[in-house]
Amino acid sequence: MRWTIKPKPAPEQVRQLAQELNVDPLIATLLIQRNITSFDKAKAFFRPSLDHLHDPFLMKDMDVAVNRIEQAMANQENILVFGDYDVDGTTAVSLVSSYLKSIYPHIATYIPDRYAEGYGISFQGIDFAEDNGFSLIIALDCGIKSIEHVAYAKEKKIDFIICDHHRPGDSLPDAVAVLDPKRDDCRYPYDELCGCGVGFKLIQALSQNQNQTMNDLIPYLDLVATAIAADIVPITGENRVLAHFGLQVINEAPRPGIQALIQQIKKQTLTITDVVFVIAPRINAAGRIKHGNHAVELLTEFNLEQAQQFAKEIEDYNSERKGLDKQITQEALQQIENNKEQDSFTTVVFQENWHKGVIGIVASRLIETYYRPTLVFTKSGDYYAASARSVRGFDVYNALEACSEHLEQFGGHMYAAGMTLKVENYEAFKNAFEKVVQETMNPELRTPExxxxxxxxxxxxxxxxxxxxxxxxxxxxxxxxxxxxxxxxxxxxxxxxxxxxxxxxxxxxxxxxxxxxxxxxxxxxxxxxxxxxxxxxxxxxxxxxxxxxxxxxxxxxxxxxx
CATH class of the missing domain: 2.40.50.460 (OB fold (Dihydrolipoamide Acetyltransferase, E2P))
Incomplete structure (x- = not known):
């Protein structure tokens, strides 16, 4: 462990802020390190307000998305709310579907099967929409790279609205609207929202046209705070406001599904850390072990007794997940030792029968022992699929992009990503990934900071x-x-x-x-x-x-x- 003391701000700046706020110089120092350098910024930091949320219509395509949803409601169209199977995706689907159901009846949800369909928008999901008469799909926490899927849907006269927060590729899908604050042409003031956060901006925009106020949306913030915590996005700006008020809802008036999860914890007041380590893994366990639909059922259930039954089932999935996680981590550590790869810059391990639902967790566990960018592969149909995790300061997404000639598909963030490749490309990819990391990683990053x-x-x-x-x-x-x-x-x-x-x-x-x-x-x-x-x-x-x-x-x- 190398200790790095953060640079001290200029003494004059510390003295001035300490005086303005009437606080100790130590507090002023901590605030300046967080870029809180004035009375107004400190007021916004210490007194979050829902008035600090940005106008949702500042997001590129928001007006188009709202118009298309209102048109669908006016024409009595069936709307399918589609989302990924992780916490961000299932909370986003629960949020948008439950809001839409409060103003319009013809709403259904769809979570792809992690094993049969894989990550993101699936052809199977589009076929389901066609077979069941859905003419509009709202995709949450996925879709920014689904160019072929959106084109396939268009042939079937199904429109897409995409709400995503992942980095776009070179071109965007031909959807009716693409809401993603990371779009180059999007001027939205805050680009660190999670998928559920983008979904929240959509219902915020819809609610304005329904003559509703922010008070009508407060009950949905328990879902947004859960997604912010689970997706490890920066807790700054808008995320800080949403997390602050969402935590209040979790602690004072959570929806029955979250209440049922909390009842299994012997703690009076939950923090963001509790949400990360207690609530999020249980919601995630549904998609990892069984199906993400179970999480949506739990989070949209308004009968407490029924929610408690769902929570009990999810607790069982979580116990199973823990056992698999422990077993696969031990097998992976053994594999690293047997292969004598302790001096590598990367960890890449594979076993075809490893459970796809827990390989991301295993990758994080391996970093605790061998501190370096890590990929854990398993067999998925005719392909190999992997979860990637990185060490602090190293962008694993960029490293994958540099090796993308060997990959079928990939996506994700700086510290966590997923990918699939053809079996015959595994060795070539593994060598290329090691080479890229060796050439681009600052040697200092090999020691935890x-x-x-x-x-x-x-x-x-x-x-x-x-x-x-x-x-x-x-x-x-x-x-x-x-x-x-x-x-x-x-x-x-x-x-x-x-x-x-x-x-x-x-x-x-x-x-x-x-x-x-x-x-x-x-x-x-x-x-x-x-x-x-x-x-x-x-x-x-x-x-x-x-x-x-x-x-x-x-x-x-x-x-x-x-």
Missing amino acids: MEIDAEIDFSEITPKLVRILKQFEPFGPQNMTPVFATQNVMDTGYPKYMGANEEHIRLFVKQQHSDGFAAIGFNLAHKKNVIANRNPFQMAYCIDENEWNGQISLQLRLKDIQ
Whole structure:
């Protein structure tokens, strides 16, 4: 782990902002690091408002999309709401379909089967639309590269509206409307929305023409916040506003489907982190193990008893997912060791019977052991399919694009992508991918980086600091939980080891002339020699609250000790 201290802002800038906001210089420093450099920006950051959301009609093609949907309603057409099988896709489908059903009856949903149809718009889905009399398909969280599929639908007199947030290719599908803030010709002020976020902008635009206000849309924000958390998009700008109010809905008045998932967690107030690690994996498990339709059923069910039954089934899928994830990770690690590829710049593993639904999770797990861009392949019909995950600072999407001559299709983001290729191209692709990463990856990125926001002494950790840090939430990309470093720390001599294999450590740490703090380090017990014999050490940590038996106490969550 290499520690990198973030550059300190100019002292004059810190002093001025601290004075303007009447806060400690440490808080001013943290704000400036997040590009919050004025009173107005700080006000927007600390007091998110639904008034800060942009006009949806600023998005290219939004007026066209709304006109086509209103025309379909006026003509009594059947509308099919189509979306991907992951959390972003299923929440987006649930959001748009449930809103449309509140103003128009002829609405149905379609989630492609991960195994039979694969990612995104499918020919099978278009055939389903034709067979069942749908003349308009609204595609969510997919479709930006589906040129052939949209052309196929057009031949069948089926129109498409595409709502996506992935990077477009060289040309766009010939759809009635293509809503994607990442389009080069789109002037929408914020381009980091997730797929469900683009879906929300669509219903926001529709609602304006229905004489509804933002208050009518607040009940849908639990879905948007769940998608923002799961899709790991930046929690800045519009995403921050949507996540803030969506979390309020999750904690105060969630829809029955989300309420049924929460009931299985013994926690009173959920944070974005809880949504990422508790709610999202369960919603995802439906598409990974069985079918994404189960997630949409859960999220659009308004009878709590029925929702609880759906949630119980999804909990079973999640348990099955965990078992597969563990087994395949072990097999993949064994394969890396057997192949003696520990010195490679990449990890590329394959086994034809690995479950396609969990290879993305396995790729993330492998990075925990071998920190490098990782692809996990399995057999999918006549092709090999893979999930890619990357390390911080390296764009795996660009690397795949550089090897695209060997691929049938690919898509995704900087840190996560998916692809398929012909069996005979596997070795050539594997070699090309290794070569591209070797040539383009900064060698520094091969060591995990710990970014430190500020070096502080324990005396600076006051109730006021903790209170203000809580107002930095919701945390996420580009607004991560602040990480602090403190030097010359000592353990009081009674560390406690926890976990099945005693892999976690709990300490009570002190600095000279300061109060001590409880500190917990997950998977840091192997560092016990660093703290032995009351030797001084330095630690990187987040300031956290521990909830136990209804009692809340301050604790430091260790990230690393040296």
